[in-house]
Amino acid sequence: QRTSYEWYIPKGILKTGWMNKHLNLVPALVVVFYELDWDEPQWKEKQSECATRVEIVRQSLQGRNTKVAVVLIQKKTPLPPGEDVIASERAAALCNACDLSGKSLFVLPHTDHLVGYIIRLENAFYEHAQTYYYTEIRRVKSHKEFLNKTTHQLLFVRHQFKIAFFSELKQDTQNALKNYRTAYNLVHELRAHETNMLEIKTMAGFINYKICRLCFQHNTPLDAIAQFRKHIDLCKKKIGSAELAFEHAAWMSKQFQAFGDLFDEAIKLGLTAIQTQNPGFYYQQAAYYAQERKQLASVLCNHDSSVIYPNPDPLETQTGVLDFYGQRPWRQGILSFDLSDPEKEKMGILSLQLKEKIVLHSELIITLLSNAVAQFKKYKCPRMKSHLMVQMGEEYYYAKDYAKALKLLDYVMCEYRSEGWWTLLTSILTTALKCSYLMAQLKDYITYSLELLGRASTLKEDQKSRIEKNLIKVLMNESPDPEPDCDAAAVKASQKLWADCVSLAGSNVFTIEVQDFIPFVQCKAKFLAPSFHVDVPVQFDVYLRADCPHPIRFSKLCISFNNQDYNQYCVVEEAYQKSDILEQSSQGTMCLVPGKTRKFTFRFVAKTEDVGKKIEITSVDLILGSESGRCVILNWRGGGGDAASSQEALQAARSFRRRPKLPDNEVHWDSLTIQASTMIIYRVPNISVHLRHEPPALTNEMYCLIVTVQSHEETVAKDVKLTAGLKPGQDANLTQKTQVTLHGTDACDDSFPALLPDIPVGDLQPGEKLEKPIYIRCGTVGARMFLVYVSYLINTIVEGKEILCKCHRDETVTIETVFPFDVAVKFVSTKLEHLDRVFADIPFLLMTDILSASPWPLTIVTSQLQLSASMTPVDQLESYVENVVLQTGESASECFCLRCPPVTNASGVATGCYIISWKRSSPVESVPVVSTVITLPHVIVESIPLHVNA
């Protein structure tokens, strides 16, 4: 140990072994466990044996300040302190013998309370260890006085770091943090030069790591972040040797990564991060520096393969490790800023560069990026995540792992497509195209080409032209030209793959579902009407438009429907010669000219069994290339459209811009809308249905509805059927109270149905007229809807094809039902005085009054009074209103003389009923007579002792 620092010149900041020494080698406290009870019979011997053991330990510590303690393991439970006299005597003796203070002697009784004793021991040991570190700190601090600022700059940092480190070991994190901060400032006060830059940065990195870690531990994450920012700002420009600039980038990357790890660690322990401040940003930045490192390495380390690694290895040291952190192995401990041996320096740098050359940078970058992706996923940054995944994909591309690159790029592509960031999408597609080219992945290659030629691609015309030419080559089963800026070796390998593809027969048909991306051919299919009558051909148009720079030929266009029977009618096909494909002047049917909308019209006759059904276009297939070369089927689900077309349609619909007038046979693409389905409906009937009747209907009468059907068809209408009656779907009670029949001569009862379905009426010749009376009985008043439905079959010819169509026509009519008349009944005396009760055995009169409520004349056929048993007629009960015709509002009255015998019942007696037989006095003969029964009111009968007949 030194006592004076005056002549001591430090050779570096911190020895590489120092931390390990104090973490793992030098103990703070050594405890000797020894089995010895206080009442040990051979105490003397045991005591000296224990003292020897302690001495051995002391000697092996070589004068370090390490504390020594002794624990006696005893079998007996100790007595309370002070009671065991022998114990205290012997303890004092033992301490003396071992040269221990009384505080360093412990007893561990091997009894039931072992755990409690152990905890107490642990605390005692901890105290001793703290005391040790406290004295160590004091020791280091005491050196400080001897230091001077000129020669001992490095020692200031070293001592400060040691104090902080010991404080940390002492578990005094507050002081540790304070001292680390001081140490950090001291590091940056050191004179920096290219030669010691790495050492300074290494130490600054260590200390920064410690500070940040402690800040997170103290739950002051903002302090940690602030420290880190300061650290980065201070060190960012400290590049050091320009020839080893990649080293600086690597160091920067490491700083960010380490901070990201610390941050992540803190989050796992309960810290909450936010969207704009999460470990992802640090991993991302680490990845950027790793990329920079890669880029710098590619410039600085592009030595010719003839350059061999220096021998002897300048990076080799005698001990195999460095003495001080951050120094160069070939000039350890040299503090001078001048290079004493430039040749050696050169060799050192060369060896570092050659070492850097074999580093797998892409792997490092990808790991960091994927760390960042995992973080951003957590903190709701989908776009950031996508962006990082693009970068990962690109890095895989550089690392020549094209399959992985493609997988990642393909995964995120749709996000950029759905958000409409075309520049970004194009850039991703370009990389993806390169990958698929280099792997000779035919289908992917075609798919990406399709989209890069499309309207969403922001590529320049010349690029598009190149891609289209390549696509045409692929369609002709040739190898495409390589993509630009590809690795030469990889291109060579891929050309071989392409050649294999060409020679390989089979698997030359590719179906590409284009709905979910933006291909260079756009398609819109449109039925001319939302519905077609079955006897009219169904018509629809398919519009195609190419966005590529050169005209493109196709070999087939076919449309599929939900009813596949129609598929055969909707195909455009033209076999063409292979050589025709490049013939640009030809603008035949099978050629799409860029920017021009092409229309294909299709028509077919719908099947009669599809009447009432929807015909839907399930897909449109456009076939590029030919079976002999390669065949690419562009498949649109439904009636066309792609990932961008719905937005375009929306914009077009909103736009007020006037479109320039086009020649008649051309249309504006934007103005076209997709109509992918249509309904097949019945043939328009060519018959007339007339209803003749005299509303309103009267309750319970057989109401006559005359249906006249006349055919205006040119051929015979076969199998004419009539359905008539109450229209279904009305109040259920109406069904009970409505009866329909064809026979009006006799009244029907409740068993008759409310609707007569499918009454066959035979055939109708052209122009023939048919009349059919329907009789309806309505039991209740109110409105009812009646349906008359006439169906028939007829043969027609559509497009030279004879089809049997089913036609129908229906008529509905609402009929009101009313009461035919109102009947009023009153009791009067023989003097025509109003009676509210009648007297027993005294004759009285029953007067009835029928008031017609019908708008049509009524004929009262007859009337009849049916008396109950308690009433007796005074004279003949004959009808006075027989065959009376009542006009609207007229009334017919009659009067019957009755008598009532005395009764005991005080509440009144039933009178009987009044039955009116009536019919409409309409000209229609043989109208059945309706009997309406009116129940007569009860009457109170009173017996009176005396009655004067005057």
Place this chain on the structure above:
Amino acid sequence: VLISVICSPPQNYPLYIRSIPTENELKFHYTVHTSLDVVDEKISAMGKALVDQRELYLGLLYPTEDYKVYGYVTNSKVKFVMVVDSSNTALRDNEIRSMFRKLHNSYTDIMCNPFYNPGDRIHSRAFDSMVNSMMMQVC
């Protein structure tokens, strides 16, 4: 270095995007695109309350090592994003805010044009020259 972008609400595609210098354009596009994450989050955090009193300026969206990204959102959720070089310390919050306001005014002028179809990418000489003058001022 500066870009100004406008994105329309439902799809978030750029209506206008310019950057100086142009060589690193793609990177800027990515930066702007990723910043929309933060804009979305800020908008959803603001909630529906107090729409009329709401501050349109979103402030610094997130700092990167090299750039600062600022955001601004109109009541109709049209977003403006600006990316400024981190080293440009002359630009304080107030300047950025007033630049955004200028941009917003100019955008409003475009919207008032009956021939402009909302949602179409912006091709306007007036807007271009306004952006140009703003970029001149910053660079």
